[in-house]
Amino acid sequence: MSARNYDVVVLGGGSGGLAAAFRAASYGAKVAMLEPAPLGGTCVNVGCVPKKAMWLAADLAERIGLARRMGFDVPAEPGLAWSTLLERRQQYITNIHSSYQKRLDETGVVRISNRGHLIDAHTVECEDGTQFRAEHIVIATGAHPLKPTLPGAELGGVSDDFFALQARPGRVALIGGGYIAVELAGVLRALGSEVALLVRGQRLLDKFDAEVADQLAENLRLQGVELHFGCKVEALQRQHAQIRAQLHNGPEQAVFDTVLFATGRGPNTPGLGLERAGVKLGEKGQVEVDDYQNTSVPGIYAVGDVTGRVTLTPVAIAAARRLMDRVLGGQSQARLDYEDVPSVVFAHPPLGSVGLSEEEAGKRFGKVSTYYSRFRPMLQALGQGEVRSLFKMVCVGEDEKVVGIHLLGEGADEILQGFAVAVKAGVTRRQMEETVAIHPTSAEEVVLMR
Numbered sequence: 001m002s003a004r005n006y007d008v009v010v011l012g013g014g015s016g017g018l019a020a021a022f023r024a025a026s027y028g029a030k031v032a033m034l035e036p037a038p039l040g041g042t043c044v045n046v047g048c049v050p051k052k053a054m055w056l057a058a059d060l061a062e063r064i065g066l067a068r069r070m071g072f073d074v075p076a077e078p079g080l081a082w083s084t085l086l087e088r089r090q091q092y093i094t095n096i097h098s099s100y101q102k103r104l105d106e107t108g109v110v111r112i113s114n115r116g117h118l119i120d121a122h123t124v125e126c127e128d129g130t131q132f133r134a135e136h137i138v139i140a141t142g143a144h145p146l147k148p149t150l151p152g153a154e155l156g157g158v159s160d161d162f163f164a165l166q167a168r169p170g171r172v173a174l175i176g177g178g179y180i181a182v183e184l185a186g187v188l189r190a191l192g193s194e195v196a197l198l199v200r201g202q203r204l205l206d207k208f209d210a211e212v213a214d215q216l217a218e219n220l221r222l223q224g225v226e227l228h229f230g231c232k233v234e235a236l237q238r239q240h241a242q243i244r245a246q247l248h249n250g251p252e253q254a255v256f257d258t259v260l261f262a263t264g265r266g267p268n269t270p271g272l273g274l275e276r277a278g279v280k281l282g283e284k285g286q287v288e289v290d291d292y293q294n295t296s297v298p299g300i301y302a303v304g305d306v307t308g309r310v311t312l313t314p315v316a317i318a319a320a321r322r323l324m325d326r327v328l329g330g331q332s333q334a335r336l337d338y339e340d341v342p343s344v345v346f347a348h349p350p351l352g353s354v355g356l357s358e359e360e361a362g363k364r365f366g367k368v369s370t371y372y373s374r375f376r377p378m379l380q381a382l383g384q385g386e387v388r389s390l391f392k393m394v395c396v397g398e399d400e401k402v403v404g405i406h407l408l409g410e411g412a413d414e415i416l417q418g419f420a421v422a423v424k425a426g427v428t429r430r431q432m433e434e435t436v437a438i439h440p441t442s443a444e445e446v447v448l449m450r
């Protein structure tokens, strides 16, 4: 069969794939993008976007409680039409699909609604047998949620199933201690579910600063999430309409309406024909890339979650854009710097973090100095809320260069971006101190840490 010829073929139309396709097209390249599922990948369909919609609803539920305690005449348990929330969420997502499709049409990127795999270093074949040849092939096929292998695991869902819930679940077990487990636990609790968070290790969020993660755990407890550390799930069994979890070190009441695993994600590499093309894979099946997103085969590149490196949407996008700038845009040194990537855990309140935790900074630099602000935000105080904020700054060296900022508190998600610029630019503690505060805000505490 004769193959169709392109300059660039992209496998995957998620965050990384779309960014690669659009940037390649901006340099005048002839681009085909293969994507069998709705446009936007994990982020738009079963990740950041629907998650943030649920977080916003949960945030509103909490604020309604604060408003009531401040004198507003609202019922103690205001009802939520879950179906309306899902409709609004879906409408938002549908609008994103349309705007991506419009951009594909405008930029001339050819979208193929089919899965692809490699035949050789320059040829991709679709499930229907159509072949595409290109000088450059970008692998951006993302990752999928993993479940542990244990008896009855099929009774539990994963984050994709959380987004498919058609009504608020009653009693929920969330298994895992990473950011997805924490976020889903917080949302479900705020929307009225009973939630047990079952964590195998001794702490939450092991890539984040330990002290700040401990405060986040305390906030979850104050909100009524049951937290169980050192808890091992051994099996799940059906018990009438519910699920019984066999646990080591878990709650006494181990019967749940819904069980969700948030126990990690694996790269979408099986069936891609990568080994046949000579592309080297890592231990967990991820595509191995160098600092420039090159795989072991010239002309084949990989970006985003499939590489297993800092699995966040803006990282996939930035890596893809830099890659196309280098390969097609004549910027021979363009590459993404994976240091100081800011990220937010959408807990209630959120945790925003950039740079190194105190533990990591200690390992890398030896001596570190830390500065703090612990406070009760004004709205929490007025509304008799319990939740506390904790801001922490980690500095190193004689000039006290700021190498980490960790903000757990209201507005941290919005506050952090500007400070991430400062950290990336090498800000020192003195420069932070010399910056005049904006009063009265939570953000001012970042420049007032002691």
Ligand code: FAD
Residues within 6 Å of the ligand: 011, 012, 013, 014, 015, 016, 017, 034, 035, 036, 037, 038, 040, 041, 042, 043, 044, 046, 047, 048, 049, 051, 114, 115, 116, 117, 140, 141, 142, 143, 159, 180, 268, 272, 303, 304, 305, 306, 311, 312, 313, 314, 316
């Ligand atoms: P994806 O977006 O997953 O896209 C990969 C695409 O490839 C998919 O559409 C898939 O259908 C397609 N594909 C797979 N195999 C093939 C094939 N053989 N041929 C063609 N196409 C194929 N990140 C953030 O930055 N902020 C957040 O708040 C955030 N929240 C998240 C919440 C959840 C619950 C989850 C699961 C993830 C979240 N993430 C968040 C992570 C973020 O979604 C990912 O990092 C991002 O989507 C990765 O983009 P990607 O392009 O690598 O992969």
